[in-house]
Amino acid sequence: MIKKLFFLSILCSLPFASQSQGLESWNAYPSYSTINSITLNEGEIFSATLGGIFSVENGEISHQLTTLDGLYRSNPTTIIADTDNNRLIAGYIDGNLDVIDLETNEVERIEDIKRVSRFNSKSINAFQVYENRLYVATSFGIVVYNLQNLFVENSFLQLADFDIGVQVNDLDIVSDTIYAATVQGVAYGSLNTNLVESDNWVNYTEAEGLPANSVQEINFFNSQINVLIDGSIYTQENNSAWTLHPEFPASGIRSFQKSMSGQELGAASASRLTIIDTEQNSESINLSLESSITEMRFDSERIFLGTTNEGLVVLENRNSNADFYLPSGPYLNFFGNLQVEDNILIGTSTTSFPSADAFAFLRGYYIFEDGLWNNFNRNTNPALNNTAYAFSVGSNDSSYFFGSWGDGIIKHQKSTNEITQYDRSNSSLLGIDENPNYVVISGLDDDSENNMWAVSYWAEFPLYVQLNETEEWIPFRGRAGSSLYFNLFIDSFDQKWISLVNSDNVGQGLLILETGEPTDPNDDRSVRLSSAISNGNLPDDKINAFIQDKNGEVWIGTGRGIARFIFPELIVEGGPEERQAQWLINEDTTAASRFLLRDVNVSTMAVNDANQKWIGSVNQGIWVLNDEGSRIIKRFTTENSNLISNNIESISINNETGEVFIATDLGLVSYLDIPKAPVKSMDKLKVFPNPFNYAKHSRIVVEGLSESTQIKVLGVDGIVVNELTAQGGRISWDGFDYSGNRLGTGVYFLIAYEDSGRETGVGKVVIVK
Template identity: 35%
Template sequence: MDIRPDGSIWVATSEGVATAPSTSSLSLPASWQTWSMDEIGSPPFTWIRALDQGIVAATSSSVTQYKDGIGWSEWTQAGSMESFDVVEVPGTDQRVLLQRVRMLVFQGDNVLKNIPFEDRSARIELSSSTSNASSSGEITLLRGSLTRGVIEHRFDGNWAEVSTSTMRLNTPATNALKSITMTGNGFLGAVSETFDNNFISDRKKGMTVYSTTTGWTNVNQFTNSTMAEANFQLSFQSVATESYAYVGSWGSGVARMALDAEGTPTGEVTLFNALTSSLRGWELDNDQYVVISGLETDSQGRLWTVSRFASRALAFHDEGSADWTLVPKVSGLSSLDLYEGLFIDSRDWKWVFLKSASRVGRGVMVLDTGADPTSRQDDQAVVLNASSSSGNLPDATVTAVIEDQRGEIWIGTERGIAKLLFPDLLLVGGVAERTAQWLIAENPTGPSPYLLRDINVTAMVVNGANQKWVATANDGLWLVNASGTAILEHFTEENSPLLSNAIQDLAFDPATGNLFVSTSAGVQIYQDRANQGASKLDNLSVYPSPFSYERHDEMILEGLPTRSRVRVVTIDGQRVKGMDAEGGRVRWDGLSDDGKRLSTGVYIVIALDRDGKERAVGKVAIVR
């Protein structure tokens, strides 16, 4: 859709083109003049531009014009190269048509100048400085490049280029991140394992790093020669250490990027694939095609990876070293059990998600690789699946595993969540110790007593209050309490600003309480109620202060220890409100214990740890 300078609205649909004066009653069919695509003689248009001198619309291989008093006709001089945009040059009868790798300057219907580019383009706009090219003799165009940001081109009156400058935008190359991981000063994102069959977008799928100090850095084939030479793309796993960011790809192995003290990539990329390392892919397919479907760190700072379905799929790597050491497959494991995903707990046990060659879920293997990971002699392992005697999982397709603050292991599947209360006993116990508990609601009122029984889990994280955020494939974002017996929040596209109900990954920053939510439509940040508790009590932060009932819904009390008691008192010591906080932050609506608004004044906020040994004090002004 576009609006012409005379105020008329022009709309292109799959059926045809329609126009109407913007001042008319647009809901009335009689207000519109229409042309079917058969009348125009073209396939449906992909874009339309309403210009002072007429209308221009295009398909992927042709351009059509509409001229007042003449009608629609193919703009044959534009050729068959895909076109993306067109602008008029003020004060002239010239138009600039932007195509994939060039601009065509037209005088009337004839080509005046062909200006080629090395990169591909998406949009052009005339700079505000180009108000009348016939009098100024200079034309400035802003061109949106698919790989370089925004390019400013300055031309003289004969279309000779005077200067070119690049304005790089501080944004991610793509906002649909398949995997996100917190770094020391921001977060790391891996993009997608899915081919778009698009030269530009597929090659952008490298690594995206956000630093709170320096902003966004995109590392992909367009910005890094090492990735370009190896055709590295389709990253979909990520992990970070203090010195490096790692991403695992679909077919290209692992990329390692050095980080400086601010968490910003330095530009030095090392690739680990079948040509440069010991990593190999699935032998029954192509062992040179290394799909990294699991990437984690252990308590020693060692990196671990799973090369999907490979015979020696598990491998480890000391930070900064030149290769990976392959770990033998666990003996006695069924030939149907192929390694796919990976989680490492606080005991350094590896939770390896299993699937068959046909991608049917086979549960999760819990593996203790012992003192020597390269030897099977000291390995201990057990497989948990949906059988009541071998794990009792809600489903055999395991999609996420987390460990909470109490040491419980929560296992997400394609059909719900289960938890293991005493995972330490898994490798030495019997059936009872290996039986996971499904989440059971405190007050079951529906047809099933189980909480979130049929959700398709994609990711889980633990917040500062030991509550669990649960991402799903098609049902938005859930928050459940620490014990998994109650739903505290459920965000969807319909009831919140959530961009999409299809959530790909989650990351939680315990210092700030920020929850990073990666959806199929972009990345969002939600400020959780519970961040990490303070290790030592000090002065509390209370904001906003002053708090006004007319302007604010709630205030935030921050700087609390994990699990504290909060009391709000008047200046003379009269208690007006008591609260318990599980994390380092609590929200208060300003109402007293009996649900009433407080009088205007200054109130003292006191927080005690659960032992009553330490306290912190803050104050807040309330305006009634």
């Protein structure tokens, strides 16, 4: 089968901060490749994906909705069209509903199910629209909404003899009878009775011949109940025995649905469709897919399929070629470690200690350059056929490096895109003690000579180096006793900072290694630090992140807060005092703790050109700290911003533009921050908005600054009305004078001086009071 692939380069997929993204605004980089649910509205096909919602109409991608457009979360579990009211309804794992007006794209949030306190799990699993009502299958029963006013009209919590609050996975409604697939069997009842009363429901379980109690999907077709159980379709014959449906494959079914007319029933396996009609006529369609089918919808001619990583597949008729629709973006909606270099974002699609899942062999890496996502994994590149779980990342002048979980190191040549894989078969790399062929590369970083260093987790030789422009990996024996190397960071003095964990991923402190001449193991020196007051005073023995700031200080993020080493170059050769970690002191003397962010489980850190620190955490969002780490400048969570998850995996900053890339467990977003890289030589400053009006604007932005500058603001009479201090190439100012008062209407000059005092940049702004 020939594929036709339709991509759309959309605004939210532009590479780095564009003119459309204003300062201090958010951008989303979703993957729409994995589809959870499909619905149709007057010929428009809507797909709910891990990254949001998109639609196809007349062969073109039309609607695209993400959290930045008002969606509650990035991954709706199910969607359905309310065609009478031209709306789309999306459900989520925690019970929230989004009702989307398809004319205005306005989103109304319905939280009745989420607010339920009686049951812990409140996931929305399926929808049915019937006679102007929305029937919602939840993990605690069925909830019924009136679609005219979106009020809850009823809830069915006990279905005959099933437990109260039984999980309902799917629904079907035919001729005023509702059929429910639950984890305890099948239930059905007449809508003409009071279904709040459990006696008005009928159950089928294993006791009544059902092959198993947990039912995934249900369809009433041709006067028979049909259910999907563990990949097989069973049908009830003559209201008694349950047997395998003779017209469908015996196993491997991913989805089965009725046609929109109700006259056909279709089943989809990984790449094969089987469709029968009411006369039991059957047809099969084989597809050429690189992924598996997740969802199926069809009418008398067209077939619509959701896939695990190829987006939406449409067959305009049953004999046609498949059309593939997928908005431009990353291959998967999973991100691990990020790194920005020369306006190019590279990243992996998992973090450490991955677990097996349906995407295991597709968790490769991304290179995002000039507005294009280049996705590298087993499906996209034959050179990666033997690689899975890329999660650590590094780069030098010539190549990108990616560490994998079990498959060694991937070297990606920047100029040619040539890929080389190093593992036990073609290099000196040794893997874990139990299986030396299983090479886990948990840390990568380059030194000042462009040599690439790698940590081989739980291995006899835990550290390796590949000298610049060579292919050999030189091994180093461990210097930390029984503890295990994990994360790796190399500072500006070429010292290796290595976090230590045991086999249960419990922190064992920090190793700082000075290797001297890389080929000579005899000149190596090291020191091991811990949370002991007399030996490092680390906030915690689990070290998760490292950065070196503009002042040369090395900061560590731990399972219980942050500390810094002011003179890292003295740690190895110095004494206990030089090795003492400095915890962050809160400048707010009224705070509950004198230590800033003392109990935060830090997952990642980054530093911008104003020497401010971005701190990501496990399930607590993001903090931005001033250069000294004594004050919180900004705080981002899902509650107060467009951050899509509070669980932060990685942060990396493009200092050329100020765009901060944030990998979360739900996908990738970015924030366009004010600080950016300084210019090499100041001249004319860019000042905007210009004119500045207090009634319309909140700040004046000044661009084109050197590394460290002082700015004097003068009126036309030459009197200085304010002075500003800037780190990096861009700052903002509220337009007030020394005393915090608004300035009068007029022209004001901004004169920037470098630290040396030399006047180097001039700009002006018109202020309207």
